[in-house]
Amino acid sequence: MTQLQRRRIPDAAVTRLPVYLQILNNLHATNVLRFSSDELAVLAGVNAAKVRKDLSCLGSYGTRGVGYEVTYLIHQIKRELGLLREWNVVVIGAGNLGCALAKFGGFAPRGFPVVGIVDNDPKKIGQTTGSLTVGDVCNLGKMVRDLNVTIGAITTSTAAAQSAVDALIDAGVASILNFAPIVLATPSSVSVRNVDLGVELQILSYYEQMRTEQSESAKTQTKSSTASV
Numbered sequence: 001m002t003q004l005q006r007r008r009i010p011d012a013a014v015t016r017l018p019v020y021l022q023i024l025n026n027l028h029a030t031n032v033l034r035f036s037s038d039e040l041a042v043l044a045g046v047n048a049a050k051v052r053k054d055l056s057c058l059g060s061y062g063t064r065g066v067g068y069e070v071t072y073l074i075h076q077i078k079r080e081l082g083l084l085r086e087w088n089v090v091v092i093g094a095g096n097l098g099c100a101l102a103k104f105g106g107f108a109p110r111g112f113p114v115v116g117i118v119d120n121d122p123k124k125i126g127q128t129t130g131s132l133t134v135g136d137v138c139n140l141g142k143m144v145r146d147l148n149v150t151i152g153a154i155t156t157s158t159a160a161a162q163s164a165v166d167a168l169i170d171a172g173v174a175s176i177l178n179f180a181p182i183v184l185a186t187p188s189s190v191s192v193r194n195v196d197l198g199v200e201l202q203i204l205s206y207y208e209q210m211r212t213e214q215s216e217s218a219k220t221q222t223k224s225s226t227a228s229v
Contacts, residue, residue, distance in 0.1 A: 013054040036067040092164040094119035098155035103130035144171040
């Protein structure tokens with residue numbers, strides 16, 4: 001299937017495919033050959049009908065009573081997600097988070113090698129982080145061309161994030177992972193995924209509060225029942 005022929009998968013389904021892929025890789029590692037949509041749904045935390053609909057977008061419908069072949073479905077998902085090739089990544093911002101990402105060895109095996117890191121602070125430029133040397137953001141365009149960079153990760157401060165994304169766009173990078181807690185202004189042709197750790201913690205606090213309130217309510221009901229007896 002060529003790029004021109006490729007059907008567009010709904011955005012919601014695209015966000016679930018990496019979850020399915022992780023589950024499938026774990027199944028494959030434990031020598032599981034086949035599985036059902038019901039089993040995948042339980043592991044992914046979605047309903048089976050949604051799983052079947054998502055997988056049908058890949059052209060995979062499974063076999064009634066037999067299910068899906070793990071190895072083949074892994075290949076299908078990787079093909080649709082563009083994981084049959086590598087996508088080189090550059091990090092903008094050589095602070096603690098940026099350096100941690102540059103040193104992390106878990107991206108390359110998944111097809112996302114971090115090949116460069118840049119900053120605008122003269123004190124950081126020239127420093128070594130992992131196997132990389134921090135470059136000058138002024139040379140970002142040359143780095144993108146020379147290293148065939150296709151994805152940029154922004155780990156700067158909030159104040160510097162917009163200038164960082166502008167520099168990436170000027171350098172020809174149209175896929176951006178943003179860790180700064182700010183909504184970036186970008187053209188519609190640029191894809192931005194925002195990773196706001198503060199927001200994720202706030203979501204977790206909601207569920208923690210719910211558990212706490214349910215626990216306290218259960219204790220109150222127990223005390224009331226005991227008092228009644």
